Amino acid sequence: MVLESEKLSKEWSTSLKKALYLAITSGIFAWSPLFAKNAPASPKSGFILIGNGAEPKGLDSALINDVPASHIVDNLGEGLTTRDPITLQPRPGVAESWTLSADQKTYTFVLRKSARWSDGTALTAEDFRWSWIRALSHQLASPYAYQLYAIKNAEGFNTQKIKAEAQVGIKVLDSHTLQVELERPTAYFLYLTSFHTLYPTPRHVIEKYPDQEWTRAEHMVSNGAFKLEEWKLNQHIKIIANDKYWDYDRVKIEGAYFYPIENADTEARNFESGALHMTETVPSMKIPMHKKEIAKSPTAYHSFKITPYLGTYFYRLNTKKPPLNDIRVRRALSLTIDRKLIVEHITKGGQLPSRSFTPPNTAGYTYPPTLPESVTEVEINEARTLLAQAGFPNGKGFPKLDLLYNNGEDHKKICVAIQQMWKKNLGIDVGLLNQEWKVFLNSVHTGDYAISRAGWIGDYPDPNTFLDLWMQNGGNNETFWSNPEYDRLIDLAAATVDTPARYAHFQKAEEILLQETPILPIYTYTKVSMISPKLKMLDHAGKQIEWTSNITQQIFLSYYMLTK
């Protein structure tokens, strides 16, 4: 990998002719006063080199739902609001201000006049209306369309129960005022407006280059801090600072390269050799070594970073399958998982043993620690009693169930550990069943499993994203568990405006969830990254601070800078 991307040597792989052509044309560009760029208002230095795990599926903000793509798209586009890079608090984005009606159901956004697409076209309220309708349209068939369901009639329009787009609660009051009517008060709506599905997409380009043709580097136009410069399949994606961005002066880097490195060891070696500034792929085998180094000299700068992540690793139980239909059996299984052992000896990346399902301090919501951290005599005795009551004293007569998991990461090691824990503590045997990813998904979606590995990463920082999963009609429930009182509480919380009262409903709901335990929470995820000491961040005042992450996968490169 080279740092100076402009070097012609990079073009060698195409053909000599092309290289020659480039040499001539780039010479012209460099010398012709016509193309000479005005001196930028603020100096920008260097390109940030990012290990991005895999090739993104696409770069259409309304369509993508994979992490590698969101790393890039979050920097190309900008919604009505944006997020603080660290606390994630909503901040003005394309909208410079907004008001909320007294019934908390209508937002009126005032867009800034200086907002432009990267080709210079003005960005207006109509762009947002058109983009959101496009994201909801059945022709686009976006798997993330549900992110817009908070808007009135959006779900109906998306599922084609409502045909007229005028009925969707999006209204353009004038060229720079957008009114959004919600289905019901939604406390986290301003988070949603900063999510990529709700970014504007350029109608004037999409209509010229339909399908996904418009996301090619030669056509793509975006409205965020960066624009797409180059996209070489499985090689790299290059983005550069967008000089039409309304807050261009704040951006301190020239751009970034995203490398789709799939092999964790290759990524680690690239980082070691200085060919990457940041990566979120760290082989778990190498973690103890990094930790040892930190212990040796705690004050020195260390590239190895562990930061909290808004997600829970858990097991699903198929509550239709006996004996898992018995609450006592499910509770016994949950009580005898030594969660501390798993995070300390297997995952090793500073993960927190799950004491509840919602990660602690999700937008200020913490469920009191309920699940045991480690397994002691107390838990074992309680679990054995429960199992005996269910008709399996000392695990006798317990049918052989399979623990289903997919390839990758530490899934297998965790399964083996839990298999042992249940054998030792309860005297029951579970089998291990490994399936390739798509086969695994098929088994889980069709309910063809007994116990399966799962993970949930919050869509937005609010307990609702974790708790509405387990409603009866929740598409991601897949445990066949339901409880009318639980559903009532989640609906009640959704209709409640006052945060403490809303959280109180969530607390009651989570109590039911953990009591009846259709799932076995195991640990709260963390993000393990390698960060070059050259990489710094800026706060809102433009002051240089040390690198910090947030609890989502989002990387806000407009707040990043490179030092020597």
Added chain:
Amino acid sequence: MLLYICKRILGMIPVLWVIVTLTFFLIRLAPGGPFDQEKHIPPEILENLEAKYHMNEPLYMQYVHYLGMLARGDLGPSFRYENRTVNEIIFETFPVSAQVGGLGLLYALVIGVCAGLFAASRPNTFRDYIPMFFSLIGTCLPSFVIGPLLMLLFAVKLQWVSVSGWEKPTDVILPAITLGTMYAAYFARLTRGGILDLIRQDFIRTAHAKGVRGWVIMLRHTLKGGLLPSVSFLGPAAAAMLTGSLVVETIFNIPGLGRFFVQSALNRDYTLVMGCVLFVAVLIVLMNLLVDIAYALLDPRVSYE
């Protein structure tokens, strides 16, 4: 000869048709589809997605539709890489794999044939044992061991080349060596074996009796025939190397075709799987044809007239 080539090319069509048909139905038999993902997709959206890719039609219709596209040389859009067609993906990534594979093949042939010749010149002496010992090691060491070792030495320690990626001309060196080493070892063994078989033949003995010098016999008489086993192996080897290796391309993060072979199957990217399989099938059939032509040139006993 020309007639023979035409016949062979026509013979390709039924072979490829069988391959296309088998792949088409086998990949659809695998559980899970291109749109399966961890998060639930509302059934209405799934229907729309399926309609977009003609997957709501009966299977035989999809098959007819695919064959129709194929007849026009269109391999269809990729299911996973939303703004790329399969034709483009192959067109963009095959040259990269072919560069690595071509260089690897050249390296394998030069090293392999030389080592084989050297070993065969004095069979069962140290001049034979030493290259054959190394060829045994080369055959045994898998590329996921050789690759990282080369990377550690030349990229991390000596810093002569980049660790991985496809940005500089020198990026081709380590992957080509990694890919070529195993083949070099094969070629060495095949060349040695082929030559040793010939040495015992009457016409070599005659040449010796006539007083022709050893190295002249080696180069003029034995090498040509001794290369035949290597030439047969060259067909499939060249096809495999030119279309890229998943392991080598993943380790060195090279944007070649090899990575798409396995990835496309894992993603159930139906059109891309079909495209990759078909492309490789065509290449293998063509390479075998070239091998057969080379045989006619090298071996006076073979003729296609």
